[in-house]
Each structure stands twice: as C-alpha cells, then as structure tokens.
Amino acid sequence: MKMKKIAASVLGLSLLVPAVGQAQEAPTVNDPAADLRADLDYLLSEHFVLATTTMVKEYLDAPDADAYTQSLDQNVADMTPAIASIYGDEGAAEFERIFRGHNDYTADIVAAAQSGDENARAAAEEEVEEFVVEFSTFLDAATEGNLPQEAAEEAIRAHEMDVLSFFDSFVEEDYEGAYTTFREGYDRMYDISAALSGAITAQFPDQFGDYKVDSATSELRSTLNNLAAEHHALAVMGLKSGVDGAPNYDFITWAEDMHTQDFKEVIGSVYGEEGAAAFEDVWTTNHIEAEGELVSAYIAEDDEAISAAKEQFETFSNDFGAFLGTATEEKLPTADAQAAVWGHEELKQKALETHVAGDYTASMDTFREGYKYMFGVGEALGNAIVAQHPDKFASTEMPEEMPNTGMGGSQQNSSSVVWVGIGAAASALAAAFFLRRREQKA
Numbered sequence: 001m002k003m004k005k006i007a008a009s010v011l012g013l014s015l016l017v018p019a020v021g022q023a024q025e026a027p028t029v030n031d032p033a034a035d036l037r038a039d040l041d042y043l044l045s046e047h048f049v050l051a052t053t054t055m056v057k058e059y060l061d062a063p064d065a066d067a068y069t070q071s072l073d074q075n076v077a078d079m080t081p082a083i084a085s086i087y088g089d090e091g092a093a094e095f096e097r098i099f100r101g102h103n104d105y106t107a108d109i110v111a112a113a114q115s116g117d118e119n120a121r122a123a124a125e126e127e128v129e130e131f132v133v134e135f136s137t138f139l140d141a142a143t144e145g146n147l148p149q150e151a152a153e154e155a156i157r158a159h160e161m162d163v164l165s166f167f168d169s170f171v172e173e174d175y176e177g178a179y180t181t182f183r184e185g186y187d188r189m190y191d192i193s194a195a196l197s198g199a200i201t202a203q204f205p206d207q208f209g210d211y212k213v214d215s216a217t218s219e220l221r222s223t224l225n226n227l228a229a230e231h232h233a234l235a236v237m238g239l240k241s242g243v244d245g246a247p248n249y250d251f252i253t254w255a256e257d258m259h260t261q262d263f264k265e266v267i268g269s270v271y272g273e274e275g276a277a278a279f280e281d282v283w284t285t286n287h288i289e290a291e292g293e294l295v296s297a298y299i300a301e302d303d304e305a306i307s308a309a310k311e312q313f314e315t316f317s318n319d320f321g322a323f324l325g326t327a328t329e330e331k332l333p334t335a336d337a338q339a340a341v342w343g344h345e346e347l348k349q350k351a352l353e354t355h356v357a358g359d360y361t362a363s364m365d366t367f368r369e370g371y372k373y374m375f376g377v378g379e380a381l382g383n384a385i386v387a388q389h390p391d392k393f394a395s396t397e398m399p400e401e402m403p404n405t406g407m408g409g410s411q412q413n414s415s416s417v418v419w420v421g422i423g424a425a426a427s428a429l430a431a432a433f434f435l436r437r438r439e440q441k442a
Helices: 003-009 032-059 065-115 118-142 149-171 175-203 216-244 249-300 303-327 334-356 360-388 415-441
Strands: none
Touching (some): 032 216, 032 360, 065 118, 065 149, 118 149, 216 249, 216 334, 249 303
C-alpha cells in the first residue's frame, strides 16, 4: 500500500475518547493519549496559523482575505465535534460560543489598525482580555480543575499576546520580528495542547488507563508533527506571498530558512558539520530553492520554467524518500516514504495553482488538507522510528540517550558514508530536536 494512502487513512482526526485496556507490549506512537494530543496539536496549531495569516490578509485587503476568514471559522467548527465527544453537546456549544466569538475580536484589531483608531484598539484589547478570562474559566470547569484556571489563563494570554505581537510587528513593517514571533507562537500551541490533553487524560483515567501524553512515543509524534506542519504552512504562505508580490515574502522565506536550520543544527549536534551540510543539501536543493524558482516562473508567466521547477519537486520527493527509508532501515519503506513526500508536494503545488487561478476557496481548502496531511506523515514516520528502536521508547518517559546509529567517530569518511549516516540520524532527530527546544525555553 502506498504511503499516501496510509497517511490519508490516519488523517480522520476524531478526538473520540476511547475505552482502552492495558498498554500494548510493543511501543507505538498510536495510543489514546498520544492520539488525543496529536488531534489537539493539529487543531490548535492550525488555529494560530489561520488567525495570524487572516489578520495579515484582512489588513492588506487581499483578494483572498474572505477565504482565510472562512477557513478560520471552519477550524472552530472542526473543533466543536471533538469537544462534544468529550464534554457533550452542551459543553461543545459553550466552547463554540466563546471560541468563535474571539475570532471577531481579532477582526476588530485589524480594523483599528487600518483606521488608526486607538480607542477602537483599546476596546478590542479589552474584549481579548475578557475572552482570556472566560475561556480559562471554561477550561477549568470542563476539566474539573485538572487544568486550573490560573494556568489556563496564563497560557491563553500568552497565545493572544503572540497573535497581537505578530500583527503589530507586521503593521510596523518589522517583518523579521513578525515571523520570529510567528514561529514562537506556533511552537507555543503545542505546549498548550500538551497541557490540555494532559488535563483530559487525568480527568478520565478509566478511558486512558496508563497512557500518558508526555510519554516518549507521544513526544516523538508531537515533535515530528510540529516540524512537518510548520514546513507546510511556511512553504505555502511563502509561495502565495511571492506570486502576490506581498511585502512579507522575503521574511516568510527567511522563516522557512530558520526552520531548515532547526533540522541542520540538530543533525550537526549529533553528527558534526559534515553531516549537517549533507542534510542541508538534500533539503534545500530541488526543494526550498525550487520554491523560489517556482515563484519567479509564475511571476514571469513562464510555463517552461514552471514545469522545470515542478520536476525539481519530484526529484526531491525521490531523494528525501530514499533518505527516510535509509534512516528507518526500511521500517518506513523507501517507496512509501517517496509517495508520502510527493503527496505533500502535490498539495503544496495545488494550493498555489488554485490561488494563482483566483479560486481562493479551493486554495484554502487544499492548504488545510495539506496541513492536516502532515500529521499523518509525522505519525507514520514516528511509528517507523519506534519500530526501529523499540528499546528506546519502551518507558513512559523521554529517553535520556538518543538511539545509537553506529556512526561513532567516522565523520571524516567519504560523502557516501556520511549520506548513510545522515539517514540514520533521522531516527534521533525528533527526540534531539525536542530536547533542544526545551533547553532553549529553560
């Protein structure tokens, strides 16, 4: 079965609270607690991406602003059934009332920025603060105190400040500051989902048994999802901004470069500079660089150049799929990995093509489909890594040692050996990235 079909089959994120028995003997990234956290990772991180990008589109009076607004509203609608599956229809209705309403407050902030009305901005900020208190109170009551109001309030307020700080920097044309904040705010949503999912599992021990949202396998899956989905978001945002000639284009691509460095630095910390350079080469050649070439081709309306750029994505899919197959010692078969990477590339290109054609609703639908798709890819890759190193993921805690790939001190070997070593490095990538992020936050 092709990986694309496998990924699609796991993308129906339902957030249903299951009845479970004892933990499975073999470690896996699929368990009730990890599934719950992954679902919240997806929904909450997508909310942040859509909220910030919608504000930018509305501020610029972009032709696709309405499509973004509709997608942001649909994100809330997608959350509601998930909440109902846990807290019933009444709880879901209250959640939707509170959460949907706060999207209107961000629209008020955009309008205040466009008009320069400081009083309107102050009024909108008061509404945001009311939301912070009301929603944190709701979460405290819903989780029966497992997520205390004070802790929830602190987390939600920090999220709202991320959104406001991003938007204010954008309005001030401090685009580097804006996208630095974007990345920080995006990352924070995964912390929030971990806290909320942890509160829910603590609230319903009969349904979740011994499964933990902060187990080694759950952390691995969440970290892979974080990396994969952020790449998709930045890639599509960059492509669209580029063909539109938007003022933030260079800084979205800058943020994507910073995302690449997150990968490179982790691999460098484990396998040295030569290994990091080999990773960067495969990730950027025929991939990140090709995105810039595709933008230039669309601006020039050069069909031949457009086709050439798309062919580069096919080459990247084959190369990176082979990279992942080697990394997991074929626990994720190369052919399946290549199909999974190409599935992402197809959705990325389709989101741009429909945008250029002026079908903004279809473009946003495809963007959201692609964003959700990445969580299936993260899940599949996580299971391959766990299957490859079951002893490192058997406990309920994050492993203190990274999987031993056998590279040793052989970093001075030929480039072909480095390539194989870097493939093996991917098995340690997610855990190392997680630990590095935690160190940065400390």
